[in-house]
Amino acid sequence: MKPPPGFSVIREPYIYALVDENWVPYLRERGLLDPSDLFEGLLSPTFKGRGELLLVDEEVLVIKRNRHGGILGFLLGDLFLDGSRVHRELLLLWRLKKAEVPTLVPVASIGKKVGLFWKQFLITQYLHGADDMLSFLQATTDAKRRLTVLKRAGEVVSKMHDLGVYHGDLQLKNLLVRGEEVFVIDLDKSKQRIPLPMSMRFKNLLRLMRSVEKAEAKGLIGLSLKEKVAFWLGYKKGKGHIYKRELRKRLKLHPFRRLIWRLGWFLEGLISRLFVKYIA
Structure with missing residues (x-):
């Protein structure tokens, strides 16, 4: 190479x-x-x-x-x-x-x-003074700072997508926060395709959404609608008319998708417990 x-x-x-x-x-x-x-x-x-x-x-x-x-x-x-x-x-x-x-x-x-x-x-x-996004959201109660960081996260992910990079595991722990800066990490299994198709952009965003909802389901964090919108405002950057149409399409299926996610988490936990019991 x-x-x-x-x-x-x-x-x-x-x-x-x-x-x-x-x-x-x-x-x-x-x-x-x-x-x-x-x-x-x-x-x-x-x-x-x-x-x-x-x-x-x-x-x-x-x-x-x-x-x-x-x-x-x-x-x-x-x-x-x-x-x-x-x-x-x-x-x-x-x-x-x-x-x-x-x-x-x-x-x-x-x-x-x-x-x-x-x-x-x-x-x-080594990136000194940084925490992953999950830890940041658990530890930070300042509403203004949370909104600022989440909007910045949307901007960083959008810029990554504009460069054609599809993240192989876009989730809360692969976004680092230092001050009000947000860093994207762990590009293992990621790939680049220019331009990145809308379908791949939203597949990545749904993966991130899935990690948020999994953390919420476990009671680790709670994000308000305003905070979720802050991320979206950072991501769309003047292209809202394009993304809004695509987002509407995908939100129609979101209740079904959420049900599948929750079933998957249940089965994942069950299999993990059985596997640990078996090897023990």
Whole structure:
């Protein structure tokens, strides 16, 4: 894969990496071009989601180890057949940064060959003082600040879509908040298609809406209609006549969609409990 400007390709035994040229000496000196050993025997990563995150060097860098979710996670853990996935994520991060969409600063994408499989790691600069959107909404009671941040979130997601980027997992935990800034993160499984079709835009927005409603159903947060409209006002940016028509189409099916979501959450919880009981 061709690296973005300012990045070098590093090929070593079992390692293929795209690295910011300014960071090559630093990563070599600290042995971070093969970060797999850092995760071996690690019982509690700094953060954990679909991937696992580890802060290193006094919170200068974050290393994300990609892992499968669900049953695949139990069977394969961090082993992938597709060795280019993490490099595509770095490329999308670089493109968003270049277009001034708030996101993490990419440092390196690293693939380590293990037999037929790859272990994959993404290194980014650590974003100090940021919380994910779910934590922000749980902790913040200032109504004006909540409205400002939600509107800004709509603007950031809209700009990402204008660049043709479809987020592979657009949800509350993949939006970070620092002050009144909003950053989009975790572009694993994301893709770029220019222009991004309206159907893909709304599929992404519905995924975000689903994560909001799931958090509300669990009693973790509560968003007022005014707050949901604030996000929409940020997103539509002068194109309201186009999006309004599309939104109306999709809202007709929303009660049915919500029912399906709730059924899915119930089954997801049931299967998870049975699976945990089985492996125990």
